Amino acid sequence: MPKKTIDIQPNLTHLAILNEHGEVDESLAPKLDGDTLVTMFRHMLATRRLDERMINMQRQGRIGTYGPSRGQEASQVGTAMALRPDDWTAQAFREMGMTLTRGWLMDLTLYFWGGYEEGNAVAEGHNDLPIAVPVASQNLHGVGIAWAMKIKKKDSVCITYVGDGGTSEGDFHEAMNFAGVYELPLIFIVQNNQFAISHPRRKQTKSRTLAQKALAYGFDGVQVDGNDVLAVYSATRDAVEKARKGGGPTLIECVTYRLSMHTTADDPTRYREDEEVKEWEKRDPLIRFAKYLRNKGVLDDASIEGIENDIKEEIAAAITRYENYEGLDPLDSFKYILADLPADLRAQQEEFITALRNEGQMSH
Amino acid sequence: MPKKTIDIQPNLTHLAILNEHGEVDESLAPKLDGDTLVTMFRHMLATRRLDERMINMQRQGRIGTYGPSRGQEASQVGTAMALRPDDWTAQAFREMGMTLTRGWLMDLTLYFWGGYEEGNAVAEGHNDLPIAVPVASQNLHGVGIAWAMKIKKKDSVCITYVGDGGTSEGDFHEAMNFAGVYELPLIFIVQNNQFAISHPRRKQTKSRTLAQKALAYGFDGVQVDGNDVLAVYSATRDAVEKARKGGGPTLIECVTYRLSMHTTADDPTRYREDEEVKEWEKRDPLIRFAKYLRNKGVLDDASIEGIENDIKEEIAAAITRYENYEGLDPLDSFKYILADLPADLRAQQEEFITALRNEGQMSH
Amino acid sequence: MASVNMVKALNLALTELMREDENVTLLGEDIGLDGGVFRVTEGLLEEFGGDRVIDTPVAEAGIIGAAIGMSIYGLRPVCEMQFSGFAYQAFHQIEGHLSRYRARSRGRFSVPMVVRMPYGGGIRAIEHHSESREAIYAHTPGLQVVVPSTPRNARSLLRASMLSPDPVIFYEPKALYRAFREEVPDEPEVHPLGKAQVVREGSDITLIGYGAMVRVLQEAAEDLHDQDGVNAEVIDLISLAPMDTETLVNSVAKSGRAIVVHEGPRRCGIGAEVAARLAESALDHLEAPVRRITGFDVQFPYFARERAYMPNSDRVVHAARELLEY
């Protein structure tokens, strides 16, 4: 009949490999060949450049409101690089870097923020769910996918993304709990970019880390330097390997920072200090990774310029296709609502066609 | 750039004071006078006897489906005894022992399970929310009450109850998180009675204890022997005192057992072994507490018989009032929907009155 | 041929398709070991095992959200919400995702999944266990909503729902679960989604309902016939979304009078939609106002007051007489 402390044997680790000066802890660094490292860098840079261009396009009125990724390239690319094509992802809405790494055309980014459903028309063969706007809701879809994989006895895994803000939602909890109970091959990537719009991390939850939330569900949590692509990759790869072998879920908190605004409609000066942003700019994931790759001799000025040019062309081509797109048919609303259009919807479609004709909104 | 274990400094304790043989750990036992101990016992016994009678009444068709408390008397009474009248509770649906301790008439129990809203018409002056059927939803109302107390600078606290099963719901998570962030004077009592209907505790969550879920929200968790009323009382009192002083929330997991069926509509033999029930019957909270009080000289055969008789009379009187109740007016549905009945609802009420008259369902 | 009640009929439909398609997977609270609180899934855990009949924690958003992911991966989940009154915990998953994946992804992903929910009054249950809120789902684009009214159509409708390429909210009138038995054929049948059924022909007045209210209408029609010599046509809507306007309009074209009946609240209920379709497409046939006999716009009472509250055949008969004299 004692009063005793309960030992829950937490397995909670923190991981950092590549520091702000481009130096790595060789004992922890993943063994990646030069090509892979360059691919990683290319995806990160493409993310950065497309992001810059998207903000630009928004300012010019060529797309709608846009949600930037700046600062989070390591978290997005590093996690996606640890997956195979038969693995799946269930994203939120700020994972452009992940989608590019998974091979999505840049066109989809443009379409999505340009206001076309085409931006969520994930291409056949890409095992990634479209953008899910309601915060944390996608975590449960990740649960379902991982669960189906397990039932079907696949050795595939699923990654589901969520923001620091998203961990406050009930859906995150239910997803974490299901993942734990059923020991699913699911990895939760929390991109802790320090803000839910204006609401800072420390006011979102009283827990010291987000990683420790895994303890409530009986599985492991890892906190990584989310601006260190090697640590992000390494932690994800370990979690993926564990999951493939039936070891169940892992929560990985990527500690990073949203260097840009929440969306182009947001004014971050209302709620945070420039000083803080400047501090985090020093920890830019791209700069440190480039330094490391230069030091390592994997990249130099010329090769970087080559990559920059490739990316520029890729972006330009995507924008051209986006701006010359002629597929904008309002009737698509009826085309994709149900596999077979029932009679009452057919009547509504007729009504819609008549209205569009009257209004000159439809040519044919 | 290390890989290191994160220390989250958990404050997680386990507490047990009174064992199955009626022996106490004096160093931990709360200092309660004889009258208080007898009151505690009386509430526990009243809960047991009314519970038995309710099952009986259900079998005779005198009330509807009923959800028993048997085995959970210590968790319910012990927690409620730690409160003041200006404190509040936000219950689920299996807290009859708590309501009796808080001074509710037995009539309300009868009305509720007899199908009358009157069972949730909490008397003025009783600071307790009515029964909340949707699992875990009441936890958020507890948050709001505790929050209002804090804003109003009261030194009151709120207890909110939830079952083991309820901890799987999103509402539980959001409530825990708000309680942590805003450091609310709120105590979460998890009555872990080992089942959510047929679903056993171990299949509900992978975490070793339910108490450790508090760590995800940055506050303390306590696991107590929920069949030990002294431990339950003591842990609750400590949490209440901490909360009154601005120390924030606590999660208390009362490890207990639902000795009876989920409701009278349930057949527990479908999902659990009699052996297990027998094991838990040995840990009956009433038996051990009675033993202790007898040993201590606070109770004897005569005084127990006196209490039994008082309870019998109280139950009989309540049943008489319930069965002779003449307040059953179907129009109450319109009386309590909104403070002021708008025109379209007045028209519906007229329609209802006409129908009831036609059907002889209304005398006047 | 076997004579079964609705619980058994539903169980049969599940068993049949689970045998035919190994992707059919059931999820819900207490559906495995316990066989479901209404026993609809009784025996399925034993036959199909824990990977296909999954007992879940108490987490409705979890159930629906996870099943959405499973559907996308290729399974065909059938979820049970223990009572329709606890499906609101999952409403954001239903509104935000279940109904949308096809449109959102332009057909790349679809969610061929069924959500079964027992609904309605008449079983002397506590709060939240007797409500009807089918209109909320019918109002949500992308969902199909159906309600059986007999054991036989319960089976054929559940089969059709499970075979549908798109999500179906399968609203089960729990008052009918064990109310009566009906012969069902040996071979499974499929009731086409979207079709209403004339369950009694007549040309004097049209009585429209679904689920447990169909019996109320049939009783009213009998009374009208026996007592007033009136021939009422009774339409069982069966499908609330889509809704079979044609069958409604054809009937009212004959009868010129319509009453629509449901348990759920009146404001913006299914009755409103039926009345609106008639006011739009059958106005010239209408010889009397369209009457709604429904749950009132108040909370469904605790069960001591439920008999008074629920629509019954007396109310239908009274309204019919008023309309016939109009």
Added chain:
Amino acid sequence: MASVNMVKALNLALTELMREDENVTLLGEDIGLDGGVFRVTEGLLEEFGGDRVIDTPVAEAGIIGAAIGMSIYGLRPVCEMQFSGFAYQAFHQIEGHLSRYRARSRGRFSVPMVVRMPYGGGIRAIEHHSESREAIYAHTPGLQVVVPSTPRNARSLLRASMLSPDPVIFYEPKALYRAFREEVPDEPEVHPLGKAQVVREGSDITLIGYGAMVRVLQEAAEDLHDQDGVNAEVIDLISLAPMDTETLVNSVAKSGRAIVVHEGPRRCGIGAEVAARLAESALDHLEAPVRRITGFDVQFPYFARERAYMPNSDRVVHAARELLEY
């Protein structure tokens, strides 16, 4: 007198009551430091402090559920759902508790609380940011549902809602937030809950709508007048629950023709309720079918397709001509 837009008018109503009643407490995501994503709560944190203007984590059920508890303890919370499309996360708290505490406790507890939700299309937003689902709340007994259409009635209606002893869903047409300005008096006004308003008198046809659609109707009425010499009456419903049947019936008694317009889906929408009330209480006056011009029963499209999708005055004018020729 000041000339303000709807954002400012709402801000004014909040400020006024917060000054008068220290129990008024605001909760929501980004409403404090950031002033709300639409700036409706701008400046309130500074004036009233963090105990009364509370920035919450992203947890809608948490916001509504906690506010219910606060109300019961004696505060008067006004919650902001950042967009109506994220209120479904809290729907179980709304349906299960916000609407029920008074009935459940036989008046011992009540929940005098307002839930503000920006709704509707026309702002080129991403998915879930343009929908209208007012009918779901109107279908839920125990809730009052109102929609302002101008800065002035936004202020008077929000004040009335905050003074109501029962919960109000305050649906804000975000397309109107900064669309135009209107003079508002120095002293606060109260728009009685439950009352519709005739915003343009006429006797040839009745056009019914609310929120952002009122301007569409006014434009249509102008066109009908200028081009066809037709005098349309325009009714701004304002209150969807309760609904002001009398004003509707009186108008149709004059005009014999009605069109109802809203952005939300048609099936079981507010238009269905309006049409049903007319089919019930104004049938003899109706000289033509009741027409609904509404969102279709499909997902609200992403914004490149929204102009085509949304109801507009051309559609109203066309329908009016058809009804007038009927």
